[in-house]
Amino acid sequence: xxxxxxxxxKVELHLHIEGSLEPELMxxxxxxxxxxxxxATVKEAKAAYEFSDLQGxxxxxxxxxxxxxxxxxxxxxxxxxxxxARGEGVVHxxxxxxxxxxxxxGIPLEVVMAGLLRAKEEAxxxxxxxxxxxxxxxxxxxxxxxxRVLENAAPYWKFIDAIGLDSAERDNPPAKFQALFKRAKxxxxxxxxxxxxxxxxxxIAEALDILDVQRIDHGVRCLESDIVVERLRESQIVLTxxxxxxxxxxxxxxxxxxxxxxxxxxxxxxxxxxDDPAYFGGGLLANHLACADALGWDADVFRLLNxxxxxxxxxxxxxxxxxx
Ligand code: ADE
Ligand code: ZN
Numbered sequence: 001x002x003x004x005x006x007x008x009x010k011v012e013l014h015l016h017i018e019g020s021l022e023p024e025l026m027x028x029x030x031x032x033x034x035x036x037x038x039x040a041t042v043k044e045a046k047a048a049y050e051f052s053d054l055q056g057x058x059x060x061x062x063x064x065x066x067x068x069x070x071x072x073x074x075x076x077x078x079x080x081x082x083x084x085a086r087g088e089g090v091v092h093x094x095x096x097x098x099x100x101x102x103x104x105x106g107i108p109l110e111v112v113m114a115g116l117l118r119a120k121e122e123a124x125x126x127x128x129x130x131x132x133x134x135x136x137x138x139x140x141x142x143x144x145x146x147x148r149v150l151e152n153a154a155p156y157w158k159f160i161d162a163i164g165l166d167s168a169e170r171d172n173p174p175a176k177f178q179a180l181f182k183r184a185k186x187x188x189x190x191x192x193x194x195x196x197x198x199x200x201x202x203x204i205a206e207a208l209d210i211l212d213v214q215r216i217d218h219g220v221r222c223l224e225s226d227i228v229v230e231r232l233r234e235s236q237i238v239l240t241x242x243x244x245x246x247x248x249x250x251x252x253x254x255x256x257x258x259x260x261x262x263x264x265x266x267x268x269x270x271x272x273x274x275d276d277p278a279y280f281g282g283g284l285l286a287n288h289l290a291c292a293d294a295l296g297w298d299a300d301v302f303r304l305l306n307x308x309x310x311x312x313x314x315x316x317x318x319x320x321x322x323x324x
Contacts, residue, residue, distance in 0.1 A: 001292050001298075001299070002289060002292070004299055004302075005089075005285065005288040005289055005292060005302060006088065006089055006285060007089060008089060008288070008302060008303070008306060009089060009090075009091040009306070009323065010088070010089050010090045010091065010284050010285070010288065010306055010309075011090070011091060011092040011093075011271075011306055011309035011310050011313050011323065012085070012090055012092070012093045012094065012273045012274060012284045012309070013094045013215070013238070013240045013271050013273055013309050013312060013313060014094070014096070014217050014218075014240035014242055014271075014273035014274075014275055015081075015093055015094065015095050015096065015273060015274055015275065015277070016061075016095075016096045016097070016098070016136075016166070016275065016276050017077060017078050017081065017095045017096065017097050017116065018061065018064070018065045018068070018077070018097065018098055018101065018276075019061060019275060019276025019277065019278060019279055019280075020077065020078075020080070020081035020276070020277050020278050020283075021064055021065060021067075021068075021077055021278050022080070022278045023039075023042040023045035023046055023278070024042055025076065025077065025080055026045065026064055026067050027042060027045075029067035029068065029069075029073050029076070029077075030067045032073075033067060033069045033070070033073070035066065035067055035069075037067075038063070048060065049248075049279050051248055051249055051250070051279075052250055053198065053249060053250055054168060054169065054170075054197065054198050054249050055168055055170075056249075057248070057249055057276070057279060058167060058168060060279070061276065061279065062101055064278075065098075065101060065102070066105065068102065068107070069107060069111075070111065070115075071111050071114045071115040071118070072115065073115065074111065074112055074114070074115025074116050074119075075115040075116070075118050075119045076115075077115070077119075078095070078115065078116050078119030078120070078123075079119040079122060079123070081093075081277070081283075082119060082122075082123040082127060082129055082131070083127065084283060085129065085283055085284060086123075086127045086128070086129050088283055088284060088285035089285065090129065090283070090284050090285075091128065091129060091130070091323055092129065092130045092131070092132070092309075092310070092313050092315060092319070092323060093129065093130075093131050093132070094131075094132035094133075094134055094161070094162075094313060094314050095116075095120075095131055095132065095133060095134065096134045096136040096164050096166060097112065097116060097133070097134070097135065097136060098136050098138060098166065098167075099112060099135060099136075099149055099153070100137065100138045100141055100145065100146070100149055101138065103149065109149075109152065109153060109156070113156050113159070116133070117133075117159060119131075120133065130313075130315050130319050132161040132162070132313060132314030132315060133159060133160045133161050133162075133314075134160070134161060134162045134163065134164040134192060134314075135150075135153065135156075135160045135162075135163050135164070136163070136164035136165065136166045137149070137150075137163065137164070137165055137166075137177065137180060138166065138167040139165050139166065139167050139168065139169065139172035139176065139177065139194075140167045140168040140172050141167075143176055143177055143178075143179055143180055146177065146180045147179060147180055147183060150163070150180060150183060150184065150187075157187055157189065160189065161190060161314035162189060162190035162191060162192050162214075162215075162314060163180070163181070163184045163189050163190075163191055163192070164191075164192045164193060164194070164217065165177055165192075165193035165194055165195075165207075165211070166194045166217070169194060169195070169197055169198045169199040169203065170198055170199060173199070173202075173203055173206055174193055174195060174203055174206040174207040174210055174211050175206055175210050177193075177211060178210050178211070181193075181210070181211040181212065181213075185212060190214050190314070191211055191212060191213045191214060192213050192214060192215040192216075192217060193207040193211055193213045193215075193216065193217065194216075194217040194218055195207040195213075195216050195217070195218065195219060196216065196218055196219045196220060196221035196222050196228075197217070197218035197219075197220065197221070197246075197249075197251060198221075198249075198251065199221070200221060200224065201221050201222050201223075201224040201225035201228045202225070202228075204216055204219055204221070204222050204225075204228050204232070205225075205227075205228050205231065208231065208235075208237065213237075214237070215237065215238050215239075215240060215312065216232070216237055216238070216239050216240070217239075217240045218239070218240065218241065218242060218246075218251075219232070219239035219240075219241065220239075220241060220246060220251060220252075220258075220259050220263070222239070222263075222268075223259050223262060223263070223266075229266050229268070232268050232269075233266055233267045233268055236268075236269045237269065238269045238270075238271055238308060238309075238311075238312040239263065239268055239269065239270050239271065240271050240272075240273050241260060241263065241270055241271065241272055241273070242272070242273050242274060242275035242280075242287070243255055243258055243260065243272055243287050243290060243291055244274065244275075244280045244281050244282060244286065244287050244290055245274070245275035245276060245280045246258060247280075248279065248280040248281065249280075254294075255290055255291070255294035255295070256294045256295070258291075258294070258295065260272075260291065260295060261295060264301070264304075269308050269312075270305060270308060271305055271306075271308045271309040271312070272284075272287050272288070272291065272305055273287070274286070274287050288302060307324075310323045310324055
C-alpha cells in the first residue's frame with residue numbers, strides 16, 4: 001500500500017504555503033536576514049511544535065513566517081515545498097497564502113506575489129506540478145482591512161484563483177466577512193472558506209449562505225448537524241479535510257477516531273490535504289500513509305479521494321484531463 005500511495009498522482013487542495021516552512025529553511029532565512037530566532041536549534045524548534053488547539057499553533061505559525069522578508073525568501077519557501085511535494089508524487093497544489101500576515105510586518109504585497117508567482121511558474125514549467133493560488137484573509141482581523149487589501153491587490157486579481165478565509169475560527173463567524181465575499185464575487189473571484197474546523201457546523205451553513213463559497217476547508221464538524229450534512233451531500237460541495245492537522249490541533253484525539261470514514265459513508269465529496277505540513281508531521285504523502293495505517297483504507301478509497309480533488313482543483317480543463 002505504501003508503494004501504491006507514493007506512486008499515486010496526488011492532488012492537494014488545502015495547503016498554507018507559510019505552513020510549509022521547515023525549521024531548516026527558517027534557520028537559513030533567519031541567518032540570511034539577520035534575524036534572531038526564539039530557538040537555538042532545528043531540533044528545539046521541532047520540539048516546540050506541540051499544540052493544544054488552533055490558536056496555539058497560529059501563534060508559532062505567525063512567529064515562524066517572520067523570517068520571510070524578500071522576494072527571494074518567498075520564492076525559496078514555495079519552491080522548497082513544491083520540489084518536496086513533487087518528490088512525493090504530488091501533481092497539483094492549491095496554495096493558500098496570507099497577505100495580511102506579511103503586510104502587518106511591513107512586507108509589501110508586491111514582494112510576496114513576485115516570489116510566489118515565480119515559484120509557481122517554475123513548478124509548472126519544469127516540475128510538471130500545477131499550482132492554484134488562494135489569497136486568504138485573516139478572520140481575526142477587521143473586515144475593513146481585508147477589503148482594503150483586496151482592492152490594493154487589483155493588479156494581481158488575474159493571477160489568483162480564489163479568495164479564502166483562515167486563521168482563528170472561534171468567535172469569528174463567516175458572516176463577519178459578508179462584504180468582502182460580496183466584493184470578491186463582483187470581481188469574479190471564486191470563494192472558499194475554512195469552516196467547521198474548530199467552529200460549529202452552523203459556520204459551514206453560514207459560509208455557504210452568506211459567503212457563497214464553492215469549497216469548505218476542513219468542514220469535519222458538519223457531522224454535528226444532520227441538516228448541514230444533507231446540504232453538503234446534496235450539493236456535493238467539496239470538503240478539504242486535513243487528517244494530520246486535525247490530530248495535531250486536537251480537533252480529533254486520534255487518527256483512528258477521525259470522522260473521515262463517516263464523512264465518506266454519508267456520501268460527501270471528501271478530499272485530503274496537509275494544511276501546514278512543516279508543523280503537523282508531514283506533507284500529502286504522510287497524510288495518505290497515516291490514513292492507510294490508521295483507517296485501513298484500500299486503494300479504491302484513495303483513488304476516489306484524488307479523483308474528487310482533481311475535479312475540484314483550480315486548474316485548466318486541459319490540465320484536469322491530464323490529471324484524470
Ligand atoms: N492558517 C494556517 N493554518 C490554518 C488552519 N489549520 N486553520 C485556520 N487557519 C490557518
Ligand atoms: Zn487551513
